[in-house]
Amino acid sequence: MIVPLGTVLALSAILFGVGVFGFLARRNLILMLISVEIMLNAVNLSLAGFSCHLNDPRGQILALFVIAVAAAEVGVGLGLVIALNRNNPGASVADLTDLKW
Amino acid sequence: MIFFTAQIAFYYLALGSVTSAILAVTRKNPVHSMLWVLALFLHIAGLFLLLRAEFLAAVQVIVYAGAILIFYLFVLMLLDLSGEGAQSKYGRHWPFAILGSLGFGALAWLSLIETFDPVENSSPQVVVENRLSSLEQGSSLGSLSETGLALFGPFALPFEITSLILLAAIVSAVILAKRRTE
Numbered sequence: 001m002i003v004p005l006g007t008v009l010a011l012s013a014i015l016f017g018v019g020v021f022g023f024l025a026r027r028n029l030i031l032m033l034i035s036v037e038i039m040l041n042a043v044n045l046s047l048a049g050f051s052c053h054l055n056d057p058r059g060q061i062l063a064l065f066v067i068a069v070a071a072a073e074v075g076v077g078l079g080l081v082i083a084l085n086r087n088n089p090g091a092s093v094a095d096l097t098d099l100k101w
Numbered sequence: 102m103i104f105f106t107a108q109i110a111f112y113y114l115a116l117g118s119v120t121s122a123i124l125a126v127t128r129k130n131p132v133h134s135m136l137w138v139l140a141l142f143l144h145i146a147g148l149f150l151l152l153r154a155e156f157l158a159a160v161q162v163i164v165y166a167g168a169i170l171i172f173y174l175f176v177l178m179l180l181d182l183s184g185e186g187a188q189s190k191y192g193r194h195w196p197f198a199i200l201g202s203l204g205f206g207a208l209a210w211l212s213l214i215e216t217f218d219p220v221e222n223s224s225p226q227v228v229v230e231n232r233l234s235s236l237e238q239g240s241s242l243g244s245l246s247e248t249g250l251a252l253f254g255p256f257a258l259p260f261e262i263t264s265l266i267l268l269a270a271i272v273s274a275v276i277l278a279k280r281r282t283e
Contacts, residue, residue, distance in 0.1 A: 002107045002111055006212050007111075010212050011115045011209075014206065015118060020201045022126030023198075024195075024197060024201055025126075026126065027189075027190065027192050031126070034173060035126060038122055041142065044145070045149075048154045051154065052153050055242055056242075057248060060242075061256050068263045068266070068267060069266065070169065071168065072266050075172075076273050076274055078176045079275075079276075079277035082180075082277070083277045086280070090180075091131075091180050
């Protein structure tokens with residue numbers, strides 16, 4: 001392995017932190033979903049790092065499953081965004097207050 | 102020499118991915134954010150190559166940079182975001198978001214000082230067996246043949262369940278986005 005595992009894990013944690021910040025702070029629904037993708041990529045990176053470190057292909061298989069589930073999540077999530085957009089235009093989460101009491 | 106070059110490539114890709122991720126969550130224009138996320142996905146594909154995950158890198162480029170990002174761009178252009186520029190891009194609770202991401206920064210620091218190293222700690226025999234089993238199959242980690250053998254061998258059931266999940270996602274996306282005509 002060309003760099004120590006700690007470096008890969010640190011990079012993965014930083015990317016995950018950026019994704020958490022984007023998910024919590026942005027108001028645009030689509031950018032929140034994109035932040036989830038950044039977090040999933042960070043997790044894939046640490047899985048590939050462990051796989052390389054332990055010389056075991058199972059980490060990469062798990063990352064493949066994560067990519068498949070991410071694709072499913074994007075399909076459902078963007079379908080929901082389109083359905084929401086029909087009733088109130090725009091993509092800001094601040095406008096979605098129908099369930100608030 | 103090749104080891105040194107690979108290290109330089111790793112640190113370039115790490116810096117590039119962190120920079121493009123930060124730019125992606127801070128740009129005001131959503132299309133600019135998408136393009137920075139595209140840069141992030143390509144940098145992460147390069148990191149996968151350096152971590153000996155060749156098939157994963159190809160899947161990253163084809164599925165993430167190819168399919169998922171184009172899907173996001175399509176939906177972004179279907180929506181009318183003309184009022185987006187008038188509002189502030191962050192919610193009022195953004196300090197909590199900074200706190201949450203600093204928590205993961207602390208995690209990064211912890212993982213740097215306490216490098217997890219189970220291979221060195223486990224008994225030497227396990228390590229030798231690991232190396233041997235990968236040598237016996239005559240293929241390297243992350244190659245197409247090794248990944249395919251694992252997917253259709255020990256991981257056959259999860260692989261088939263994944264296809265069910267994708268089918269459910271396709272059906273639900275069609276039903277959710279369909280225009281009601283009654």
